[in-house]
Amino acid sequence: MTARLLLPLLLVVVALALVPAVVTSNVALNFMVTVLLIALVGQGWNVLGGYGGQYSFGHSAFFGTGAYVTAILQVRYGVNAWLGFALGIATGALVGAAIGAVSFRSGLRGSYFALVTLAFAEVLRILASVTPITGAGVGTLIKLDLRPEALQFQSRVPFYWIILALVAISLIVARVIEASRFGAWLVAVRENESAARALGVNATLMKVSAMTISAAITAAAGCFYAQYFLFVDSGIAFGPWISVEALLAPIIGGIGTVFGPLLGALVVKMLGELAKLVAGDAPGLDLVIYGCVLILVVAFAPRGVGGVFHEFYNFVSRAWTPAPTPMRRRDG
Amino acid sequence: MADKIMRVEHVSKRFDGLLAVDDVSLDFASGSITALIGPNGAGKTTLFAIVSGFLRPNGGRVLYRGGDITGQPSHRLARMGIARTFQIVQPFADLSVHENIAIGAHLSRPARAAALAAAAEVAGLVGLGDLLERRAASLTVSGGKRLELARALAITPTLLLLDEVLAGLNPSEIRDMLPVIRAIRDRGVTIVMIEHVMQAVMSLADTVHVLAEGRLIAEGPPLSIAGNSRVIEAYLGRGAAGRLAAVGGGNG
Numbered sequence: 001m002t003a004r005l006l007l008p009l010l011l012v013v014v015a016l017a018l019v020p021a022v023v024t025s026n027v028a029l030n031f032m033v034t035v036l037l038i039a040l041v042g043q044g045w046n047v048l049g050g051y052g053g054q055y056s057f058g059h060s061a062f063f064g065t066g067a068y069v070t071a072i073l074q075v076r077y078g079v080n081a082w083l084g085f086a087l088g089i090a091t092g093a094l095v096g097a098a099i100g101a102v103s104f105r106s107g108l109r110g111s112y113f114a115l116v117t118l119a120f121a122e123v124l125r126i127l128a129s130v131t132p133i134t135g136a137g138v139g140t141l142i143k144l145d146l147r148p149e150a151l152q153f154q155s156r157v158p159f160y161w162i163i164l165a166l167v168a169i170s171l172i173v174a175r176v177i178e179a180s181r182f183g184a185w186l187v188a189v190r191e192n193e194s195a196a197r198a199l200g201v202n203a204t205l206m207k208v209s210a211m212t213i214s215a216a217i218t219a220a221a222g223c224f225y226a227q228y229f230l231f232v233d234s235g236i237a238f239g240p241w242i243s244v245e246a247l248l249a250p251i252i253g254g255i256g257t258v259f260g261p262l263l264g265a266l267v268v269k270m271l272g273e274l275a276k277l278v279a280g281d282a283p284g285l286d287l288v289i290y291g292c293v294l295i296l297v298v299a300f301a302p303r304g305v306g307g308v309f310h311e312f313y314n315f316v317s318r319a320w321t322p323a324p325t326p327m328r329r330r331d332g
Numbered sequence: 333m334a335d336k337i338m339r340v341e342h343v344s345k346r347f348d349g350l351l352a353v354d355d356v357s358l359d360f361a362s363g364s365i366t367a368l369i370g371p372n373g374a375g376k377t378t379l380f381a382i383v384s385g386f387l388r389p390n391g392g393r394v395l396y397r398g399g400d401i402t403g404q405p406s407h408r409l410a411r412m413g414i415a416r417t418f419q420i421v422q423p424f425a426d427l428s429v430h431e432n433i434a435i436g437a438h439l440s441r442p443a444r445a446a447a448l449a450a451a452a453e454v455a456g457l458v459g460l461g462d463l464l465e466r467r468a469a470s471l472t473v474s475g476g477k478r479l480e481l482a483r484a485l486a487i488t489p490t491l492l493l494l495d496e497v498l499a500g501l502n503p504s505e506i507r508d509m510l511p512v513i514r515a516i517r518d519r520g521v522t523i524v525m526i527e528h529v530m531q532a533v534m535s536l537a538d539t540v541h542v543l544a545e546g547r548l549i550a551e552g553p554p555l556s557i558a559g560n561s562r563v564i565e566a567y568l569g570r571g572a573a574g575r576l577a578a579v580g581g582g583n584g
Contacts, residue, residue, distance in 0.1 A: 181438045181447070188435045191424035198384065198418070200410030200439040200487055 005175060012259065013168045020157045029156045033228065035269045036163040037221055041242060042249030042261030043170040044218030049247060050256035051177060052210040053190025055110075058117030059246040061099065061124050062092045062215040064237030066222025071140040071232045072133060081151035085223045092219020093212050100211030104204050109193075118243070125238035139233030142226065151227050159228055166224065167262065170217050174258045177213075186210055187256075218246065248290055252297050254306030263306050268293070337362045337491055337522045338383065343392030345378050352378040354546035355392070360491070365513070365523045367533040367554070370543035371567055376526045377419055379543070380493050384416040385409040396491070411439065413490035417480035417497055419526070423468035429455065430464040432479055436486030451486055458482045458512055473500045477509075485516065492516065494525040498532050510535060534558070542566065 019032055041063060049055050069088040073079035079087070103116050128134040135141075146152045153159060177183040188196040189203045197203050226232050236242075245268070250256075253264025271293060272286040279285050301308050336359040345353040353375040360366050368376050381387040383394050385406035393402040401409060406416075415436075424432050433451035434444075441447045455461050458478045463471070471479060477497050484492060494513070498506050506529060513536060517523050527533050533540060533554060540557045542550040544566035550557055557563055561573035568576075 179444055181442050181444065184431070184435055184438055184444070184447070187427065188424050191426055192422050194386070195418065195422035195424065195483070196435065197406045198386075198410060198416050198422075199436040199483060200407050201435070202405075202407045 005179060006172075009168075009171050009175060009258070012262070013164065013171070016164055016167075017161075020160055026156060029160060031269065031273065033156065033160055033163055035265050036160075036167050036262075037224060037228075038245050038249050038269060039262040039265035040163065040167050040170055040221040040224070041218050041246045042253070042265055043167070043174060044214045044216075044221065045246040046214075046250040046255065046257075046261050047174065047177065047217065048207075048210045048214035050250050050260065051174075051183060051190065052186050052207055052214075054104075054207055054211070055114050055247065056117040056211075056214075056243075057114045057247070058119070058121030058243055059214075059218050060238045060240065060242040061117065061121040062096055062218040063222035063225070063242045063246070064121075064124060064128065064232075064234075065095045065215075066092045066219030067226040067232045067237045068128065068134055068140070068222075069219075070223040070226045071142050074142055075140055076133065080149070081227065082149075085151065085220075085227065088223035088226075089216050089220045092222065093216035095219075096215020097208060097212040100208040100215075104207045104211075118240075121238055121240070121243060125234050128238055129234035134232075134234065137233075139231060139236075142230040144230065152230070159224075163224055163228075166220050170220075171258055171262070173213065173217065178258065182206070182209070190256075244287075244290070248294060250304075252293060252304055254304030257304070257306055260304055260306050264304065267305055335362050336360060337397060338524075339395040340379070340383060341393050341395065343379070343382060343389045343394065345375070345382060345387060346390050351546050353382065353389070356543070356546070356548050357392075358541050358548060358551065360522060360524055361539070362522055363517070363520060364538040365517050365525065365536050367537035367540045368524060368526045368543065369528070369530075369533060369540060369557075370549075373545075374543040374566075375546040376543055377495060380416060380495055380524075380526060384414055384493055410487055410489075413488075414493070415484035415487050415489035415491070416493040417477075417484050417495055419495040419499070421476040421480050423471070423476060423479055425467075425469035427468055428464065429460055429466050429468055429471070429475075429479060429482075432468050433460075433482045433486045436483045439487045451482075454482050454486045457485065457515070459508065474502075474505045477501065481512070485521075489521060491522045491524070494523060494527075496526055496528065498527060498529045506532060 020029065023029055023032070041059065044062065045056065045059050066088040069091045070084045073084040073087060074081055099117065099120050103113055108116055130136055144152070146154050177186070185196065185201045186206050188201055189206050193203050222237065248268055249264035250261040251264065252267055253262065254260030268290060271289050275285045275289050297304060339359040341357050343353055343356050344351065356379060368379070370376055378387065382389045385404050385408065388403045393400055395401070396412065396414065424435065430448060430451055433454055434447040437447040437450040437454070441450055452464060455464055458481050460475065460478050460482055463475065468479060481497055498509060501509065510532060513523065537554050539551065540554050541548060542557060542563050549562045549566055550560045564573040564576065
């Protein structure tokens with residue numbers, strides 16, 4: 001892990017940290033919080049889907065676990081919010097490990113894996129909508145208690161710092177995975193599982209580990225959501241909307257890359273806002289737009305918006321280079 | 333005879349109605365090159381899949397360095413020093429040649445830099461030194477075969493199972509590969525190769541095992557196999573050996 005690898009990451013986080021200094025409107029700050037929330041969920045999905053090649057349609061299972069554990073521990077057991085946050089992440093990771101172990105040990109791949117994750121999420125959603133401990137159909141409301149000890153704040157700015165810190169950690173996690181043996185083996189499993197196994201890679205262990213990390217990151221987003229909005233119900237926590245956004249952001253931004261989910265979240269949310277401006281609050285219009293963008297990206301830019309930028313950069317730098325130098329390409 | 337690195341004892345494998353491997357027993361001597369030949373569908377690749385942990389046999393057992401490894405998963409066998417290549421090349425298509433080989437090198441080298449350095453060295457050994465940054469999917473047939481070999485070598489195996497690494501290569505490419513394989517043996521690696529290129533079998537192998545319809549029908553040094561009537565009949569049909577002998581006699 002060299003400074004060269006972490007520098008771009010640091011620059012992006014510093015640039016994002018300056019946002020509250022420039023932007024003072026609550027609406028704009030709220031927008032940025034939403035972008036970072038989706039970036040975090042997307043990075044979670046990206047660890048498993050992007051690097052591991054295992055496409056989940058049910059990441060809401062982890063988001064919802066984080067959200068509910070945080071809320072229920074506070075409301076029903078009087079647990080401190082910060083501790084509840086940490087326990088929410090840990091429980092999300094456990095759920096990820098369990099679903100991963102069950103699915104991957106029974107050899108589920110491709111669309112079968114996607115469908116099973118979707119089924120797990122739906123089962124959790126239905127359970128949450130009927131069991132008393134989650135507040136069933138009514139949902140769980142976290143009591144207003146505007147003190148930092150309770151992880152609640154008068155202004156949106158501290159929330160922005162918290163979600164930015166979580167995103168920064170998720171970026172570092174992705175970068176560390178990329179530069180490690182675990183990451184190399186995970187990508188090998190994505191590219192060709194049989195070949196990886198023949199070279200000593202325990203494919204099942206790689207996939208279950210990736211799913212655990214992935215679930216922990218996504219659960220962190222769920223914990224944040226509960227704390228930010230102080231309300232959780234089964235449709236929000238385990239509904240398909242978050243599973244869709246989780247995969248939309250990295251696929252549009254650049255799957256299997258460190259910055260893909262962040263870039264994708266920004267693009268997706270900006271398009272969503274644009275749609276509202278143009279067409280008012282036509283319900284479902286943002287989903288139509290997401291669908292169109294997804295089709296365009298998959299058809300014309302399989303490496304996402306980030307990939308398009310990258311190619312554009314290469315094109316420009318080649319155009320600016322006076323003569324082709326006989327040097328071997330040496331970038332990673 | 334030298335000591336045996338692997339023994340296959342009465343191994344059978346059935347796919348529904350088809351008995352692909354039928355009560356095969358054989359062994360591989362340490363430090364030797366053994367060839368496994370036979371007509372298409374003889375069960376050679378199935379036998380490879382069994383001894384490399386990709387398939388579980390219905391009967392019999394496989395011993396490696398004296399221990400029973402029957403039914404162990406392939407990744408564990410790789411860690412014990414058994415490497416294999418695939419008949420149909422299985423590259424990590426989207427990765428560079430360098431990264432492909434590094435996956436294997438990582439087995440004994442956790443650090444990324446160390447694995448990449450070892451991978452570059454192995455690439456040189458098989459003649460891929462100039463193609464390190466190439467995307468694996470863009471390699472030629474011969475390049476792909478070399479990459480299979482390089483990745484397997486990168487795990488520093490004790491026993492190397494080569495499944496038709498010469499198939500699809502032209503005669504000059506085959507000539508280039510023979511010294512590479514011999515050099516690997518000279519470094520102390522035991523090699524078992526499935527091969528249809530008889531020129532290679534004759535010049536490389538110390539021992540040849542012949543499989544036909546799942547059964548072991550002959551074994552011995554290459555020259556004795558070439559004249560074995562059961563082997564000729566397996567390839568050319570019943571009675572072929574007799575007819576060949578008659579034709580040879582008539583001419584002589």
